[in-house]
Amino acid sequence: MADHGIGGKTVLIAGGAKNLGSLIARDLAAHGAKAIAIHYNSAATRPDADRTLADLRAAGVQAVALQADLTSAGACARLFADTVAAIGRPDIAINTVGKVLKKPIAETTEAEFDSMFAINAKAAYFFIKEAGIHLNDNGKLVTLVTSLLGAYTPFYSTYAGAKAPVEHFTRAASKEYGARGISVTAIGPGPMDTPFFYGQEAPDAVAYHKQAAALSAFTRTGLTDVADIAPFVRFLVSEGWWMTGQTILVNGGYTTK
Template identity: 75%
Template sequence: MSDHSIKGKTVLITGGAKNLGALIARELAEYGAAGIAIHHHGDATKAAADKLVAELTGKGLKAVALQGDLSSAAANAKLFADTIAAIGKPDIAINTVGKVLKKPILDTTEEEFDSMFAINTKAAYFFIKEAGRNLNDRGKIVTVVTSLLGAYTPFYSTYAGSKSPVEHFTRAASKEFGDRGISVNAIGPGPMDTPFFYGQEAPEAVAYHKSAAALSAFSKTGLTDIEDIVSYIRFMVSDGWWMTGQTILVNGGYTTK
C-alpha cells in the first residue's frame, strides 16, 4: 500500500455535517479511511452530523461528531484533542469552514468585518497550527478558500479579503511542516451549487454566475458541482501529496490568477 493511500487513515473534516464537507467524508470513507471526525458548528447542524456519523459507523468506520465555534485558538486545540481521544491522531485535516458576505464596503459594519475575519482567517490559521502540531508524519492539510481570490469584482471585500491570508498561511506552513512530510494546500472552488451560495445572491447574479465559467454548459447546474471539488480534494490528500504550498482554483474557467 502506498504511504499516501487513504486506506486505513484517520480524517478530521470541519464543516463536515452537510454539503461539501459531508460529501468529502463519504468519498474518503469509500476510499478506505478508517476513522472520520465530523466537526459541525452548532445545534442547527447537530442532527445532520449525527446522521452522517451513523452512516459512517454503519460502514465499519470509527466516526464521531464534534461541535464547536472554531473562531478561537482554544477551540481548535480542543477539536484536535477530542478527535485524538475519539478516533486517534489524524493523518488528514480538511477545513471547509467559511462565511460569505456580499456587501459594499460603505455599508459594512465593524461587527461584520470582525465576524468574517474570525471565521475565514483566524479559524483557518489556528486550524493549520493545530494540524501541524497534531497530525501524524506524512499527513495532509487542505483549506477550502474561494475562486474570488482570482477575481476583480466589487462587494466581496470581506469574503475574498478574509480568505486571501490563507494563501500565505499555506505557503508558510508547507515550509515549516515539510520536514515531517506534511503537505499543505488550499483549494478555491467557483460558486458552488449549495445553500452557502444562494443565500447571498439575487436572481440576476445567480444567472450571471451560472454562465460565467468557460465550462458552464457542461456543469449540471452551470455552477461548480461539489462532486468535482471532492475529487480534487481526494487527490490532494492522497497521490497528490507532492504538491504543497499551493492555492489551486478549481472553477471550470470562472476566474484565473
C-alpha cells in the same frame, strides 16, 4: 517510503456535517479511511452531522461528531485534542469552514468585518496551527478558500479579503511542516450549488454565475458541484502529496490567476 494512500487513515474534517464537507467525508470513507471525525458549528447543524455519521458508520468507518465554534484558538486546540482522544492522531486534516458576505464596503459594519475575519482567516490559521502540532508525520492538510481570490470584482471585500491570508498561511505552513513530510494546500472552488451560495445572491447574480465559467454549459446547474471538488481533495490528501504550498482554483474556468 511513506504510504500516501487513504486506506486505514484517520481524518478530521472541520465543517464536515453537510454540503461539501459531508461529501468529502463520505468519499474518503468509500476510499478506505479507517476513522473520521466530523466537526459541526452549532446545535442547528447537529441533525446534518447525525445523517453524515450514519452514512459513515454504515460504510464501516469509526466516526464521531464534534461540536465547536472555531473562532477562538482554544476551540481549535480542543477540536484536535478531542479528535485524538476519540479516534487517534489524524493523518489528514481538512478545513471547509467559511462564511460569505456580499455587501458594498460603504455598508459593511465593524461587527461584520470582525465576524468574517474570525471565521475565514482566524479559524483557518489556528486550524493550520493545531494540524501542525497533531498530524502524524507524512500527513495532509487542506483548507477550502474561494475562487474569488482570482477575481476582480466588487462586493466581496470581506469574504475574499478574509480568505486571501490563507494563501500565505498555506505557503508558510508548507515550509514549516515539510520536514515532517506534511503537505499543505488550499482549494478554491467556484460558486457552488449549495445554500451557502444562494443565501447571498439576488436572482440576476445567480443567473450570471450560472453561465460565468468556461465549462458552465456542461454542468448540471452551471455552478460548481460539490461532487466536482471532492475528487480534488481526495487527490491532494493521497497521491497528490507532492503538491504543497499551493492554492488551486477548481472552478471550470470561472476565474484564474
